[in-house]
Amino acid sequence: MSDLYISRLVIHKKDQIRYRLFNEYRIHQLVYSFFSWQHERQFLYFLDYGGMEGMKIIMQSCEPPVCDGAWDIEIRKVPEEFLSACRYSFFLRFSPVSKHDGKVTNVHTREADAIQWLCRRGEKYGVEFEARSMEKMNSGKIIMSFDTREDITISYVDVHGFLKVTNPSFFMETVKRGIGPYKGFGLGMLQLRPVWRVVK
Numbered sequence: 001m002s003d004l005y006i007s008r009l010v011i012h013k014k015d016q017i018r019y020r021l022f023n024e025y026r027i028h029q030l031v032y033s034f035f036s037w038q039h040e041r042q043f044l045y046f047l048d049y050g051g052m053e054g055m056k057i058i059m060q061s062c063e064p065p066v067c068d069g070a071w072d073i074e075i076r077k078v079p080e081e082f083l084s085a086c087r088y089s090f091f092l093r094f095s096p097v098s099k100h101d102g103k104v105t106n107v108h109t110r111e112a113d114a115i116q117w118l119c120r121r122g123e124k125y126g127v128e129f130e131a132r133s134m135e136k137m138n139s140g141k142i143i144m145s146f147d148t149r150e151d152i153t154i155s156y157v158d159v160h161g162f163l164k165v166t167n168p169s170f171f172m173e174t175v176k177r178g179i180g181p182y183k184g185f186g187l188g189m190l191q192l193r194p195v196w197r198v199v200k
Contacts, residue, residue: 004078004176005064009071011055021055025144028185031057034065044178044189046093060189062176083172085194091137091160092118094180094187111136114157118179125179126170127163134161142185154182162195 011021021027024047031045043061050056059065064075096109096117114136119129138158145151165171178188 002062005061005075006078007059007065007073007075009057009073010053013054016055023145024142025146034067035061041184044183045186046189047186087164087195088192089162089195091191093156093158095154095156095182097181109139109155109157114159125174126167128166130162134159154185156187
């Protein structure tokens with residue numbers, strides 16, 4: 001397994017104002033500034049606007065982020081045994097889209113549609129999603145605002161539940177690469193918690 005890092009960045013209110021981090025594209029630019037990616041992007045991130053201490057960004061990457069001391073960031077290397085469990089609880093923010101001729105034709109944000117979308121693709125991701133354990137927590141839209149082009153609006157849904165690993169090598173690739181489209185915009189990162197005990 002190649003190295004994997006989880007980093008937690010807290011953006012305090014004063015820094016949010018100072019760096020004008022008030023839209024998704026600004027945050028996207030900030031995250032990208034922490035990594036070098038000459039050939040392909042090897043990081044994912046999740047944005048949480050809530051919390052009294054400020055905005056939080058969880059980043060997963062194959063190399064540690066590089067930033068100066070201006071940011072409140074905690075970096076941890078993921079132990080190999082963390083990804084050796086057979087079963088996990090998970091949380092996922094993703095965009096379950098349908099495509100035709102390379103174009104997005106539909107976005108399913110209803111609970112049943114989103115869960116079915118994941119379950120149908122389980123084999124591809126090296127897992128079996130436990131449909132009965134899964135539920136939708138939230139849905140919303142990400143609006144990427146640019147200075148020189150039209151805004152991009154991306155629909156997403158939050159789902160949590162349990163999964164079983166059926167193909168460890170596929171699962172490892174899924175963890176590193178993420179699930180669904182728009183992974184460069186804060187979607188697709190599997191947030192996992194191993195389930196070490198088997199409940200009978």
